[in-house]
Amino acid sequence: MGKITNLFGFDNSYAGLPQRFFSKQNPRPVAAPKLIKFNASLAAELGLQLNGKTDEYLAQFFSGNEIPSGAEPIALAYAGHQFGGFSILGDGRAVLLGEIIAANGTRFDIQLKGSGQTAFSRGGDGRAGLGPVLREYIISEAMHALGVPTARSLAAVVTGEQIYREAAIDGAIVTRVAASHIRFGTFEYFAAKNDFDGLKIVADYAITRHYPNISKSENPYLELLREVAKSQAFLVAKWMNIGFIHGVMNTDNMLISGETIDYGPCAFMDNYDPKTVYSSIDRHGRYRFENQPIIAQWNLARLAEALLPLIDADVVKAVKACEEIIAEFPTIYQENCLENMQAKLGLALNEDGDLALAQEFLDILHTNQLDYTNSFRQLLDFAKGEIVPREFEQWSKKWQIRRTKEVNNPEEMSRLIQENNPAFIPRNHLVEEAIVAASQNANFAPFEELISVLANPYADTSGSEHYRTPPRTDQIVTATFCGT
Numbered sequence: 001m002g003k004i005t006n007l008f009g010f011d012n013s014y015a016g017l018p019q020r021f022f023s024k025q026n027p028r029p030v031a032a033p034k035l036i037k038f039n040a041s042l043a044a045e046l047g048l049q050l051n052g053k054t055d056e057y058l059a060q061f062f063s064g065n066e067i068p069s070g071a072e073p074i075a076l077a078y079a080g081h082q083f084g085g086f087s088i089l090g091d092g093r094a095v096l097l098g099e100i101i102a103a104n105g106t107r108f109d110i111q112l113k114g115s116g117q118t119a120f121s122r123g124g125d126g127r128a129g130l131g132p133v134l135r136e137y138i139i140s141e142a143m144h145a146l147g148v149p150t151a152r153s154l155a156a157v158v159t160g161e162q163i164y165r166e167a168a169i170d171g172a173i174v175t176r177v178a179a180s181h182i183r184f185g186t187f188e189y190f191a192a193k194n195d196f197d198g199l200k201i202v203a204d205y206a207i208t209r210h211y212p213n214i215s216k217s218e219n220p221y222l223e224l225l226r227e228v229a230k231s232q233a234f235l236v237a238k239w240m241n242i243g244f245i246h247g248v249m250n251t252d253n254m255l256i257s258g259e260t261i262d263y264g265p266c267a268f269m270d271n272y273d274p275k276t277v278y279s280s281i282d283r284h285g286r287y288r289f290e291n292q293p294i295i296a297q298w299n300l301a302r303l304a305e306a307l308l309p310l311i312d313a314d315v316v317k318a319v320k321a322c323e324e325i326i327a328e329f330p331t332i333y334q335e336n337c338l339e340n341m342q343a344k345l346g347l348a349l350n351e352d353g354d355l356a357l358a359q360e361f362l363d364i365l366h367t368n369q370l371d372y373t374n375s376f377r378q379l380l381d382f383a384k385g386e387i388v389p390r391e392f393e394q395w396s397k398k399w400q401i402r403r404t405k406e407v408n409n410p411e412e413m414s415r416l417i418q419e420n421n422p423a424f425i426p427r428n429h430l431v432e433e434a435i436v437a438a439s440q441n442a443n444f445a446p447f448e449e450l451i452s453v454l455a456n457p458y459a460d461t462s463g464s465e466h467y468r469t470p471p472r473t474d475q476i477v478t479a480t481f482c483g484t
């Protein structure tokens with residue numbers, strides 16, 4: 001096969017940054033690539049000229065065996081705090097093929113994950129397994145449909161090679177699309193190396209790419225921290241709103257753009273319990289559900305530390321300015337949460353007592369070990385006047401009184417409830433079922449079906465009980481594992 005011309009329309013900017021920002025690295029060829037999924041609707045949204053191509057053709061470059069013209073493959077340098085400890089990291093199993101500009105003018109990274117060793121692999125094989133790749137595909141696309149800012153999945157291939165974890169498993173590669181891959185840890189990388197110029201270059205680059213409105217402000221680097229704090233507050237409030245647990249909120253997995261990235265041991269909560277933790281590597285529950293906003297703030301403090309020299313030559317002044325922003329984070333986060341909760345309860349107005357009303361609902365779920373997603377969705381039935389289960393009777397009366405203050409009519413309130421309480425989430429046991437069928441029996445039907453249901457998470461639910469039913473005891477997933 002000759003060079004594939006002009007299909008992506010690459011327009012690379014990160015590869016134009018100084019050499020020390022990355023290492024040039026082509027994806028490493030694989031034995032027998034086979035396309036297992038192509039996201040045609042995302043491709044169309046991005047304006048890629050890929051629809052209608054054969055699977056064999058697509059598999060060539062979603063595996064990295066063919067490098068499309070215009071690509072300048074690089075592995076990015078970054079560092080990060082992992083479970084509290086600092087390390088120099090970098091893309092050890094991913095390469096950025098290049099950037100494209102979508103029809104709406106937004107610049108996106110196209111990255112292959114699982115594409116082989118790079119200068120940053122530190123002894124790892126640079127590969128990803130089929131299970132984790134399917135997991136990333138399912139959950140990232142579900143998050144997008146749920147309205148959460150996220151990196152997305154354009155394609156998945158199997159490599160035709162085995163990789164070795166606890167056992168031999170099929171190798172696979174996911175093509176990730178993200179607003180960028182600049183992490184908190186990218187800033188930490190240059191700060192750790194006392195590379196002031198590098199730090200300034202990445203900050204200016206991030207501002208131009210993600211927060212152009214602050215470029216003319218008096219102190220753009222302080223404003224960058226403020227904007228990132230706002231994006232994180234918005235993002236984590238969204239996670240909490242749908243019961244999502246990221247699982248590895250290390251600073252290398254937090255994007256400056258405010259998108260979710262790195263779907264490793266992430267999971268959705270079934271029964272509501274703020275202490276829920278799934279990740280098998282999170283032994284002390286650092287990244288448990290209720291800790292996510294606190295960790296987001298902790299991560300912002302690490303970003304602030306890296307930014308200090310840019311913010312003010314006088315370190316005392318720089319620290320003080322940053323501390324104010326970090327201290328504001330819980331308030332901004334709470335505002336986001338309250339707004340989200342009000343929408344879930346079908347309330348368009350802001351009244352005193354709304355937060356308490358929401359908290360009381362959560363307490364009922366916790367005490368009675370009820371399913372988070374289905375309990376909220378059940379409010380649609382309550383709103384229609386259907387019989388309210390005993391545990392909700394008292395609460396429901398308060399809610400009805402609160403509803404009388406709304407100017408929206410009942411239909412509008414119900415619409416708000418439906419639009420903010422998903423019926424379908426990527427439940428752990430369903431994700432597991434899809435992965436097992438695909439990786440053990442080469443049966444991709446459950447994967448395909450799950451993806452299609454999750455594309456419309458707020459839709460009406462008739463006929464889709466299988467996808468709404470919480471796991472039976474024997475189906476409960478108690479631990480999730482990292483993609484590595």
Ligand code: AMP
Pocket residue numbers: 089090091092093094120121122123124125126127128248252253262264482483484
């Ligand atoms: P993650 O847990 O996926 O966020 O990865 C953390 C760090 O480990 C990043 O620097 C990755 O590039 C690196 N890494 C993870 N898995 C592998 C692998 N199989 N081979 C090489 N590097 C890896």
Ligand code: MG
Pocket residue numbers: 252253262
């Ligand atoms: Mg990562």
